[in-house]
């Protein structure tokens with residue numbers, strides 16, 4: 033009986049196939065488990081046929097349905113493992129298959145694939161260009177060194193034409209995988225010895241002989257990182273049901289470099305645009321820290337409880353549910369961690385009030401003291417100056433530098449304002465409550481006088497943390513090597529955070545890294561979404577300068593985002609229902625669709641209309657587990673950190689985005705006005721960058737000014 037194996041290239045295409053096609057794949061795969069090799073060749077339904085002019089004589093295609101074909105590598109050496117490598121539309125399948133060549137890597141002994149035709153076609157022209165180039169990316173490595181790392185003749189020729197990293201990137205999808213990875217590591221300045229250790233030695237079978245000429249079955253068995261071998265029918269059903277979690281195994285060298293560096297001298301910061309795998313890097317760092325030392329305790333934090341739940345789940349997955357490792361990690365939000373510290377060390381659980389109650393309290397303060405400031409101004413002054421700098425007395429306040437505030441306050445004015453701070457604090461005390469940030473301030477205070485709770489802290493979604501929260505994290509771990517590993521994206525700052533990490537005892541200078549490849553969205557979605565931010569500049573994570581999205585790109589391609597305006601909100605919601613029905617008809621599960629808007633009011637209407645159309649629907653705030661079916665509804669804020677195959681962003685109208693009530697008037701504080709507007713812009717950016725394959729942005733009436741205007745050529749197309 034033949035055996036069946038799946039290449040990673042197959043999963044990339046399988047995950048996005050429509051339901052009936054997936055069913056066809058399942059049926060075809062079952063035959064590989066039921067029939068003998070001669071029966072397979074004779075089966076009329078499967079129609080296993082060779083490919084004309086194929087560069088690899090082992091290439092075959094099989095029938096999935098009238099429109100789709102599977103591409104299979106069939107053994108021709110008497111071995112019996114068939115490798116399913118792709119599922120492609122009927123007309124493209126033969127061309128795709130004809131250009132691919134599978135070979136055994138001489139160093140790793142793994143099976144690799146290249147687009148042999150494209151490399152052959154490109155190389156001569158590039159050789160000419162390289163002859164005139166000032167320098168070449170791999171000039172310092174001799175042929176012997178490269179061959180020792182598995183680079184073969186054809187790739188070597190191409191390598192000798194590569195002038196820079198951008199050209200290497202352009203080659204990435206054409207080159208054989210292990211060889212490409214070796215080159216990426218060298219391009220990142222790893223030494224050949226390091227590359228041999230990290231890429232080759234870990235894959236090369238210990239008993240590898242001098243000759244790489246082994247049967248296809250043996251080479252397939254050597255390629256565990258890219259090929260899954262299936263042994264029984266249950267395993268087949270199981271594997272085709274579960275989404276393939278590539279991130280567990282394949283890290284881009286830039287991700288691996290930051291996550292698995294043996295040790296850092298102090299806090300390290302990893303930034304990158306949406307979907308560049310920052311969370312993935314954080315999870316792998318936790319794995320590294322736990323496995324490096326048997327007693328280390330790690331605190332892994334993120335912004336919301338929902339994100340903490342998903343981190344917990346993914347970490348368990350990455351650590352193979354190993355209880356000995358998992359019990360040494362605490363996964364939580366900073367607020368929850370601070371709450372725990374205060375409860376433990378003060379002996380009493382604090383009861384913080386929510387944002388709305390806090391606003392009401394400031395209203396009462398303003399009324400009582402008849403001050404010349406609005407409650408919004410006072411709340412911001414309290415948050416950005418008093419709590420941010422942990423000011424306890426009027427003298428402290430008088431001496432404070434009010435960085436980031438756009439209105440000067442003289443000493444006399446500060447004396448006039450301070451009673452408002454005292455009154456707010458005393459009102460809280462009277463009602464035996466506090467705020468989340470005050471809990472953090474208290475936790476930080478307690479931690480300075482106590483011993484750190486963890487050996488390492490890993491912080492995800494760091495861009496929105498307030499200085500009081502940073503102080504808690506600073507107190508959770510002793511300053512020193514590998515104390516803090518911080519990931520975040522300042523372009524996704526959607527809460528009012530102004531931070532200077534250096535001044536909080538978290539110096540990251542010289543230890544900052546940037547990830548640039550987006551693994552989530554198509555290039556079309558990225559380019560469009562990046563247009564939302566193109567008119568503005570964004571402060572970096574540590575508050576020391578600006579951050580940019582230069583070099584940010586995706587390797588995936590798809591349709592351009594769809595944008596449309598509607599006469600009324602009702603028409604907009606009706607169009608949404610149709611769109612969702614269309615996506616579902618294409619085989620997308622309702623839970624793979626995210627719908628978001630600035631406000632819950634609009635989401636309530638969507639909820640009703642989708643329900644009326646018999647489409648299952650759930651709210652993200654109700655924390656539906658991954659197994660619960662239903663279109664996900666969320667406010668733009670709640671979309672943070674999530675991702676969906678299809679995303680509809682609704683209500684992107686001029687009056688809602690930016691939302692004027694959330695924007696401080698320029699007359700009250702010009703700097704705050706600008707940063708509030710930026711925050712609203714980032715919010716739309718966050719919402720749109722949750723989409724993997726399809727993005728639709730709609731409005732009723734006038735569109736938000738943040739919606740990128742189509743390029744004149746695109747508008748005509």
Ligand SMILES: Nc1ncnc2c1ncn2[C@@H]1O[C@H](COP(=O)(O)OP(=O)(O)OP(=O)(O)O)[C@@H](O)[C@H]1O
Pocket residue numbers: 278279282283284287304305306307308309310311312313521524550551552672673674675721
């Ligand atoms: N090396 C990888 N190989 C395959 N998929 C990856 C890889 N790294 C990340 N991904 C996938 O890309 C998507 C985005 O990753 P992740 O959530 O870590 O990005 P992020 O930078 O934290 O995003 P955001 O800032 O938008 O929250 C996820 O689906 C993840 O599984």
